[in-house]
Amino acid sequence: MKFLKWTNWSIGTRLVWIGLVPVVLLFCALVPFTYMVRLAEVRAEVVERGKVVATAVAESSEYSLITGNFAELERMSKGFLKTDSSIRLIRVLDNQQREVFRIAAETPPDSSIPVAKSAILRQAPTVDDFGATGEPHVTGPMVGHASQFKPTVIGQAQVSMSAVDVLAVQKKRLYQQTAIALLALAASILIAMILSNTLKRPLATIIGAVNGIRAGRFDTDIAVTSGGEIGDLQASIKEMSISLNESKQSLERKVEERTFALEQSRNEAVKANYEKRKLIQKVNTAVEDERKSISIEIHDQLNATLIAAKLNSERIIHLAQQGPSATASSEIAARAQTIMNLTLELYENARIIVRRLRPEVLDMLGLRGAIEEMIYTYNASHPCCQFEFKENGDCSKLDGGLSITIFRLIQEGLSNVVKHANATQAYVTLKVDETTETVRLTVLDNGIGCNVSHEAEGIGLIGMKERIYPYNGTFQFDSQPGEGTKITICLPLLHERHDDPHP
Numbered sequence: 001m002k003f004l005k006w007t008n009w010s011i012g013t014r015l016v017w018i019g020l021v022p023v024v025l026l027f028c029a030l031v032p033f034t035y036m037v038r039l040a041e042v043r044a045e046v047v048e049r050g051k052v053v054a055t056a057v058a059e060s061s062e063y064s065l066i067t068g069n070f071a072e073l074e075r076m077s078k079g080f081l082k083t084d085s086s087i088r089l090i091r092v093l094d095n096q097q098r099e100v101f102r103i104a105a106e107t108p109p110d111s112s113i114p115v116a117k118s119a120i121l122r123q124a125p126t127v128d129d130f131g132a133t134g135e136p137h138v139t140g141p142m143v144g145h146a147s148q149f150k151p152t153v154i155g156q157a158q159v160s161m162s163a164v165d166v167l168a169v170q171k172k173r174l175y176q177q178t179a180i181a182l183l184a185l186a187a188s189i190l191i192a193m194i195l196s197n198t199l200k201r202p203l204a205t206i207i208g209a210v211n212g213i214r215a216g217r218f219d220t221d222i223a224v225t226s227g228g229e230i231g232d233l234q235a236s237i238k239e240m241s242i243s244l245n246e247s248k249q250s251l252e253r254k255v256e257e258r259t260f261a262l263e264q265s266r267n268e269a270v271k272a273n274y275e276k277r278k279l280i281q282k283v284n285t286a287v288e289d290e291r292k293s294i295s296i297e298i299h300d301q302l303n304a305t306l307i308a309a310k311l312n313s314e315r316i317i318h319l320a321q322q323g324p325s326a327t328a329s330s331e332i333a334a335r336a337q338t339i340m341n342l343t344l345e346l347y348e349n350a351r352i353i354v355r356r357l358r359p360e361v362l363d364m365l366g367l368r369g370a371i372e373e374m375i376y377t378y379n380a381s382h383p384c385c386q387f388e389f390k391e392n393g394d395c396s397k398l399d400g401g402l403s404i405t406i407f408r409l410i411q412e413g414l415s416n417v418v419k420h421a422n423a424t425q426a427y428v429t430l431k432v433d434e435t436t437e438t439v440r441l442t443v444l445d446n447g448i449g450c451n452v453s454h455e456a457e458g459i460g461l462i463g464m465k466e467r468i469y470p471y472n473g474t475f476q477f478d479s480q481p482g483e484g485t486k487i488t489i490c491l492p493l494l495h496e497r498h499d500d501p502h503p
């Protein structure tokens with residue numbers, strides 16, 4: 001049932017039908033029609049020929065019928081039978097309808113063909129125009145003597161025909177035409193099959209390629225083997241597959257890049273977390289150490305000084321209660337002097353503690369002065385290395401928070417130079433660029449450098465990054481073994497500082 005629905009047919013089947021239908025239709029319509037027409041023509045022709053032969057026989061039979069000599073008629077009839085195979089029977093009847101002459105072919109006549117009949121007429125009187133001497137009876141012309149003779153029917157010539165032989169020839173032709181039609185049919189089917197194959201093969205490659213693309217194989221290579229619409233289709237699918245493949249590869253590249261970027265971000269986040277934890281631990285330890293140190297200083301120096309001051313004050317009170325005397329006065333003066341000295345000492349100690357908590361020198365000297373002071377101190381304490389500071393632009397414009405940050409960054413940078421670099425020269429440069437509204441700090445040395453890929457134990461560099469972070473600044477650490485170290489920091493002049501955990 002499925003086959004009967006032509007919309008389900010394959011291209012091959014459709015092409016076979018396209019080749020088959022016109023041939024069959026033409027054959028069915030034309031061959032029987034021409035056969036039937038030819039048949040009718042042949043019959044009419046045979047009937048006509050029969051009439052002609054009957055007339056000829058009738059004309060030739062007048063004398064034979066009168067004289068009873070049929071030799072000449074027989075000779076002529078045999079000639080007819082010999083030359084025309086359609087003539088089957090020649091009969092001559094007298095006027096009493098008795099058969100007086102008959103000659104027949106070997107095969108019988110065809111009853112479907114009507115018998116051709118022709119009357120035998122007596123045209124002239126039978127006259128013996130010659131005498132016994134052989135001389136004619138009449139010697140002059142017959143002018144003025146019109147003939148009074150009227151033709152009379154003295155018999156009938158009958159000719160029976162047969163169309164079988166001619167029809168046999170026509171039948172043979174019909175068979176030949178049928179054979180030719182069948183050959184044409186076979187050739188049409190063959191051509192249709194060859195054509196369908198030339199369509200099926202490229203279509204099969206197209207379907208294979210489309211299936212491949214559907215399955216995600218975008219690199220499917222399809223060859224353009226045909227011309228026309230099929231070739232166009234192959235070329236389009238090839239182009240589509242190439243562009244799909246390129247899109248896929250570019251997507252894969254993007255995914256790889258994104259994955260790599262995400263992994264990097266994740267690693268950086270993990271590292272930043274680790275560094276933050278390390279920093280907090282270190283800061284906590286440093287705070288604890290500083291607290292201990294300050295408490296020891298308070299205990300050892302402030303407490304001792306205050307106790308001494310208290311003892312001297314009690315003695316002064318005691319001397320004052322004893323009443324005025326020269327010795328008491330001089331002792332009170334000496335003890336007051338001691339208390340003053342202790343107070344001054346206390347003041348100095350308090351300043352030292354306060355300075356440790358906040359770089360007072362910044363308040364007093366400003367950023368440039370504080371850096372110069374620091375450079376001076378380093379040059380004094382480390383004579384094997386020469387420290388230099390160069391300022392470019394006006395750093396007095398920097399706000400307090402930014403100044404402390406820069407001061408602390410330089411402190412850590414120079415502390416690393418003396419701790420790790422073994423350098424002979426170190427440079428600090430500070431460039432305030434008002435056009436780009438940035439401040440650029442570099443700490444450079446010519447020391448032994450280090451391998452940046454090695455993980456460090458300390459937290460100095462991490463602390464520097466943490467100080468820069470709230471300003472949304474940049475930090476770059478460049479160093480190679482034997483090639484010195486350069487730290488480059490860039491901070492915006494105008495900024496919204498969210499938090500600064502390390503003033």
Ligand SMILES: Nc1ncnc2c1ncn2[C@@H]1O[C@H](COP(=O)(O)OP(=O)(O)OP(=O)(O)O)[C@@H](O)[C@H]1O
Nearest residue numbers: 416417420421447449450456458459460461462485
């Ligand atoms: N100027 C420099 N020359 C050579 N090596 C350096 C220099 N600055 C830093 N380094 C290297 O970088 C490492 C990390 O420095 P960082 O300041 O973070 O730690 P640290 O100085 O060892 O300890 P901390 O600063 O916590 O006391 C150092 O251990 C050192 O190997």
Ligand SMILES: [Mg+2]
Nearest residue numbers: 416458460461
């Ligand atoms: Mg350090």
